[in-house]
Amino acid sequence: MEEQPFVIERTYNAPAEKMWKAITDKADMKKWYFDLAEFRPEVGFEFSFTAGDNNKSYLHLCRVTEVVEGKKLAYTWRYDGYEGDSEVSWELFEEEGKTRVKLVHSGLDTFPAEKNPDLARKNFEQGWNEILGKSLMEYLEN
Numbered sequence: 004m005e006e007q008p009f010v011i012e013r014t015y016n017a018p019a020e021k022m023w024k025a026i027t028d029k030a031d032m033k034k035w036y037f038d039l040a041e042f043r044p045e046v047g048f049e050f051s052f053t054a055g056d057n058n059k060s061y062l063h064l065c066r067v068t069e070v071v072e073g074k075k076l077a078y079t080w081r082y083d084g085y086e087g088d089s090e091v092s093w094e095l096f097e098e099e100g101k102t103r104v105k106l107v108h109s110g111l112d113t114f115p116a117e118k119n120p121d122l123a124r125k126n127f128e129q130g131w132n133e134i135l136g137k138s139l140m141e142y143l144e145n
Contacts, residue, residue, distance in 0.1 A: 008109035009127055013135045015102050017143040019095050022102040023073045025143060026093050035142035036134065037063075044070045050078075059121065061085075080108070085122070087114035106135060 015022060025031045029042040037052040048067045053060050062083035068090065069077035077092035089110030096103040108131065114122035 006112035006124070008107050009111060009124065009131065010105065010107050011131050011135055012103060012105045013140070014098065015104065015140060015143045016100075017102055018100060019073060019097040019102045021143060022095055022104060025139065026076055031142075035138040043067075044072075044076055046070055051083075055121075061121070065091075080110075082114075082122070085115065085119065087122070089113060104135065104139075106131060 025035065027042070027044040029039045032039055032042060037054055039050050039052050042048070042050050044067065046067055046069065049065065050067075051062060051064050053062050055061050064081050064083055065078045067076070067078045069075060069092070073095065075092065075094050077090060080089045080091050081087060087110070089108060092107045092109075094105040094107075096105070108127055111124050111127055116123040120126075
C-alpha cells in the first residue's frame with residue numbers, strides 16, 4: 004500500500020509573482036532553498052544539487068515534470084546511488100495580495116528508510132517545515 008504524500012501549506016505576505024520567482028529563479032533559490040548550478044522551469048529540464056548535514060551529503064537528481072506559469076511547478080526528486088523516486092510539486096494560490104503555497108512530496112515510501120534512516124519520512128517533514136516555515140518565509144517577507 005502506498006503511503007500518503009507529505010503535504011504542507013503556508014500563506015505568505017507576498018504577491019504570487021514574487022513567490023513564483025522564488026521557486027523558479029536559481030539566484031533567488033540560492034538565497035532560501037539550495038544552491039543549484041542551473042535551473043529552468045521547463046518540462047524535461049534536469050538539475051542537481053548536493054545537500055545534507057554535517058555527517059553526510061547526498062546528490063539530489065531532479066527533472067522538471069510540470070510547469071503552469073505562475074501557478075504550479077513539479078519535479079522528480081531522487082538520490083544518486085540510492086533506490087527510490089519521488090516528486091515534489093508546488094502550487095500557488097493568490098489570495099488578496101498574499102500567496103498560499105501547497106507543497107506535496109509524494110513517493111517518500113519508495114526510499115529505503117530501513118537501510119538508511121536519513122531517508123525516513125520524518126526527516127522530509129522536518130526539512131520541509133524548516134524550508135517553508137522559516138527559510139522561505141524570511142526570504143519573502145523581509
